[in-house]
Amino acid sequence: MGHSPYQTLEHAITCIDTGYQRPDLAACYMVEAQGELAFVDTGTTYTLPVILKLLEARGLTTDQVKYIIVTHVHLDHAGGAGALMEKCPEAQLVVHPFGARHMVDPTKLTAGATAVYGEERFRQAFGRLIPIPQERVIEAPDEIVIELGGRSLLCLDTPGHARHHICIYDDRSKGLFTGDTFGLSYRDLDTSKGAFILPTTTPVQFDPAAWQATLSRLSEMNPSSAYLTHYGKVSDMNRLADDLHQAIDDFAEIALTVEPENRCAGIQKKLWEWTNNALMKHGCSLGEPRLKALLAMDIELNAQGLDVWLQRREKEQARQPG
CATH class of the missing domain: 3.60.15.10 (Ribonuclease Z/Hydroxyacylglutathione hydrolase-like)
Incomplete structure (x- = not known):
């Protein structure tokens, strides 16, 4: 089948x-x-x-x-x-x-x-x-x-x-x-x-x-x-x-607290840590190779999107008077 x-x-x-x-x-x-x-x-x-x-x-x-x-x-x-x-x-x-x-x-x-x-x-x-x-x-x-x-x-x-x-x-x-x-x-x-x-x-x-x-x-x-x-x-x-509300807050917080050097890679690393921790709490027992196969593309794209969001914020803040 x-x-x-x-x-x-x-x-x-x-x-x-x-x-x-x-x-x-x-x-x-x-x-x-x-x-x-x-x-x-x-x-x-x-x-x-x-x-x-x-x-x-x-x-x-x-x-x-x-x-x-x-x-x-x-x-x-x-x-x-x-x-x-x-x-x-x-x-x-x-x-x-x-x-x-x-x-x-x-x-x-x-x-x-x-x-x-x-x-x-x-x-x-x-x-x-x-x-x-x-x-x-x-x-x-x-x-x-x-x-x-x-x-x-x-x-x-x-x-x-x-x-x-x-x-x-x-x-x-x-x-x-x-x-x-x-x-x-x-x-x-x-x-x-x-x-x-x-x-x-x-x-x-x-x-x-x-x-x-x-x-x-x-x-x-x-x-x-x-x-x-x-x-x-x-x-x-x-x-x-509720889970999604919390995760959006957490993802934004991760992005804001990552060091500027190699920021996108740093965000990606932190997103993996967050996701692995959340999956463990959820009772997921899949091994790392399977999780990578399922989520690697999404985590990479999420990190890129958060980096773009930070760049946009920085440009907006630079335009603020004072």
Whole structure:
């Protein structure tokens, strides 16, 4: 038996493994209502065959896709949006107003990611980003509601991880599709205490104060569960929100107290120490090689994002009078 990329959840929601980097790292979701379909996040261009195969297996067609919703325009979430839109002639793209222009013209996204990864790694990870016609894009300001076969999907402006981030509250499941706003939680790290959660402080717009406010707002909605891009459904919402509040504070504190010399490497070292300690308290018994395989990329990106946040703070402080 191979690893199935599809997991059927309740409330006509399907979790799809996008195939990014490794199994069970990045998901997107298909939502069904009265013959209409929406996808929340898309994975990369390489996820397209996985999505098309799911539609075929379920006896569904690309014409039934009404919305393709991207929580934000980071490429593990939205890199495949253009390719999927090409295949779904009736679909409209739903995206935060700050992210819309990058979906219409992905030149800057390509350039930015290529600068980070190099051309070869960029191509291997993401393929080619395909522009989406402006007239097929719906900009989603805070609290816009889109209707899917009588099912209301409420789009919320949720800064903290990224300024161009939306979460989607689904009135049918009472759940939230959270992109990266509710952190990451890999099923390999589950224990008898439940899910383990980590912030995603990846470059370039980490904002701890905004994120804390966003988390409080989401908690006030009393959602039944969160559908995470990284990875899958989690339901112990109050505890996980508390854990995430604390972790965001801790990560910011780590960044602020690391010595300036080799700062990014210093932050990365401290994040590993924090994570290993937190996992031990959580009852996780995985060995170091397995933890490195699961978390090395995330810890590295988190350290980079915290370093960028510090650089931005320093520039802002330098501009202050006096």
